[in-house]
Amino acid sequence: MASNIRIIFYGTGGSWPTPLRAMPGVGVKVDDVLNLFDCGEGTQRQIMKSSTSFMDIDNIFITHFHGDHFLGIMGLVQSMSFNNRSKPLNVFGPQGAIKILSNALNVGYYTLHFPLKIYELEPDRAYDMGKFVIRTLLNDHPVPAISYSIEEKDLVRIDPEKAKEKNIPSRIIEKIRENGVYTYRGNEYRIDDISGGIRKGRRIVYTGDTRPMDRMVEFARGADVLIHDTTTDSSFEPMVNEFGHTSSRQAARIAKQAGVGRLFLYHYSPRITDTSVLLQDARTEFENVYESKDLMEYEVRVRREGGRDPDM
Ligand SMILES: [Zn+2]
Numbered sequence: 001m002a003s004n005i006r007i008i009f010y011g012t013g014g015s016w017p018t019p020l021r022a023m024p025g026v027g028v029k030v031d032d033v034l035n036l037f038d039c040g041e042g043t044q045r046q047i048m049k050s051s052t053s054f055m056d057i058d059n060i061f062i063t064h065f066h067g068d069h070f071l072g073i074m075g076l077v078q079s080m081s082f083n084n085r086s087k088p089l090n091v092f093g094p095q096g097a098i099k100i101l102s103n104a105l106n107v108g109y110y111t112l113h114f115p116l117k118i119y120e121l122e123p124d125r126a127y128d129m130g131k132f133v134i135r136t137l138l139n140d141h142p143v144p145a146i147s148y149s150i151e152e153k154d155l156v157r158i159d160p161e162k163a164k165e166k167n168i169p170s171r172i173i174e175k176i177r178e179n180g181v182y183t184y185r186g187n188e189y190r191i192d193d194i195s196g197g198i199r200k201g202r203r204i205v206y207t208g209d210t211r212p213m214d215r216m217v218e219f220a221r222g223a224d225v226l227i228h229d230t231t232t233d234s235s236f237e238p239m240v241n242e243f244g245h246t247s248s249r250q251a252a253r254i255a256k257q258a259g260v261g262r263l264f265l266y267h268y269s270p271r272i273t274d275t276s277v278l279l280q281d282a283r284t285e286f287e288n289v290y291e292s293k294d295l296m297e298y299e300v301r302v303r304r305e306g307g308r309d310p311d312m
């Protein structure tokens with residue numbers, strides 16, 4: 001069955017927190033698996049204000065080790081331990097993750113009451129996470145940094161006419177889809193007999209911090225959602241690029257070239273109080289662009305074949 005995929009923007013600012021915005025932290029919930037991308041300072045309080053619980057987080061993916069993207073992990077893990085978490089937590093990050101996170105998680109006096117594993121991910125690789133695949137891309141940023149693509153696996157569509165013709169009970173259809181072949185009451189059923197083609201899995205790309213890059217166009221090609229670094233509007237382009245970031249206009253150009261469903265502006269400079277300028281700039285390049293806001297949630301629905309963003 002198609003998964004339920006939901007994005008929760010816990011914090012949408014960058015660099016340092018302001019009264020207006022919290023630090024980077026994006027939840028991507030795939031059915032009951034809650035993934036947290038980046039965990040800036042204060043992310044746990046943002047999660048408490050959302051529809052999700054910090055105790056339900058299964059995986060944390062850090063894009064890079066600038067403080068705004070990971071300093072919240074120490075407090076978050078200690079709170080999980082206080083609240084008697086027992087289920088394992090996986091933490092992933094780029095080069096340096098094991099050393100930096102081991103140090104960070106050994107700060108202060110507390111006892112870790114649950115299994116926690118740290119993994120270092122390579123750029124330009126795909127990792128099978130069971131329900132979905134995580135793909136990584138090397139960013140253009142002053143420190144080792146990666147973008148993540150969260151990819152639902154392709155799904156075989158079921159042709160209801162074929163299923164009816166073969167008298168297949170509806171309760172075993174998911175079993176056939178899961179296993180390819182399924183034996184029920186002595187009869188063997190094959191997915192090919194009831195297949196109505198393949199539906200491509202939905203994809204969400206989250207960049208973290210990066211300069212604009214041509215290789216992002218390939219990486220994000222056809223994604224349903226792109227959440228891209230948009231630190232400033234275009235008037236600051238030379239400076240923002242020098243510091244390893246992207247303007248909203250540049251991100252929108254990438255979104256357009258990659259043919260994504262929708263672009264969310266993300267990681268606003270703390271100096272920016274009015275993000276509508278970023279939006280106007282971005283709209284000159286790509287129309288389906290939205291501002292992300294703290295605690296905003298977005299359900300990633302299935303697009304019709306060759307179709308546009310379902311919410312347009
Ligand atoms: Zn940042």
Ligand SMILES: [Zn+2]
Binds near residue numbers: 064066141209
């Ligand atoms: Zn950074």
